[in-house]
Amino acid sequence: MTTTAGAGLSGYLRNIWTGFWSCLSGMGITWKYFWKKPVTYEYPETREAASYGEGLPAGPPSFGVAERYRGIHRLEQDLCIFCMGCKRACPVDCIEIEAARKPGKVLDWKSFRIDYGLCLFCGLCVEACPRSCLDMGNEYSLVRFEGSDLTLELLGWKGLREKDLEAIRAAEEKAKKKNEEGGS
Ligand code: SF4
Ligand code: SF4
Structure with a gap:
């Protein structure tokens, strides 16, 4: 009888000590992290402003996306020759690509759109590009209220710039x- 009462008391005290110790350990960890720099990012406020093209969200992200991540495409419009290789691949x-060819190898750009509601992010279009002017960036944010808004325009400009007009004139x-030389 005495033994049971002793075990009961020591068990009770052990429980108190265990509870107290676990509380102390938890508070110790809290105290340690209280002084550390927070690692939580305020999303999307922490994203730096940069433009990948008309209609694209701001980027690049200011936190860890793998270098080879396949995100929203980037187009180096100046290098693109409107060959449709990416579209065919x-x-x-x-x-969807739309442009008109003008004299002097100038392109009058109308649109270069990708429907991200369909895109598989497979990268075949990038591999098919003979000018290496299409690649997949690390922009991942495709949050939209409407599915139709998932079609993004990659063009940085549309129509003809002053230097294009000059090239056409030349x-x-x-x-x-x-022609005149040939005619005379
Ligand atoms: S990544 Fe693949 S699915 Fe997406 S546009 Fe390129 S080829 Fe098409
Ligand atoms: S394959 Fe390259 S050069 Fe050809 S249209 Fe596509 S992005 Fe432009």
């Missing part, structure tokens, strides 16, 4: 001169 036909003058 796409297994789900989610790339090409037309050259062609005119050639």
Whole structure:
């Protein structure tokens, strides 16, 4: 009888000590992290402002996305030759490109859109590009209220810039001169 009462008391005291010790350990960890720099990012406020093109969200993200992550495409529009290689390589036909060819190898850009509601992020379009002017960036944010808003425009500009107009004029003058020489 005495033994049971002793075990009961020591068990009771052990429970108190265990409870007290676990509380102390927890508070110790809290205290340690209380002085550390917070690692929680305020999303999306922490994202740095940068533009990948008209209609694209701000980027790049200011925190860990793997270097080879396949995110929203980036187009180096100046290098693109409107060959449609990327469009042909796409297994789900989610790339739409529209441009008009002008004299002097100038392109009058209308649109270069990708429907991210369909895109598989497979990268086949990037591999097919003969100018290496299409790649997949690390922008991952595709949050939209409407599915139709998942079609993004990659063009940085549309239409003809001043330097394009000059190139067209120069090409037309050259062609005119050639015709005149050929006629005389
Ligand atoms: S990543 Fe794949 S699915 Fe997406 S546009 Fe390129 S080829 Fe098409
Ligand atoms: S394959 Fe490359 S060069 Fe050809 S249209 Fe696509 S992005 Fe432009």
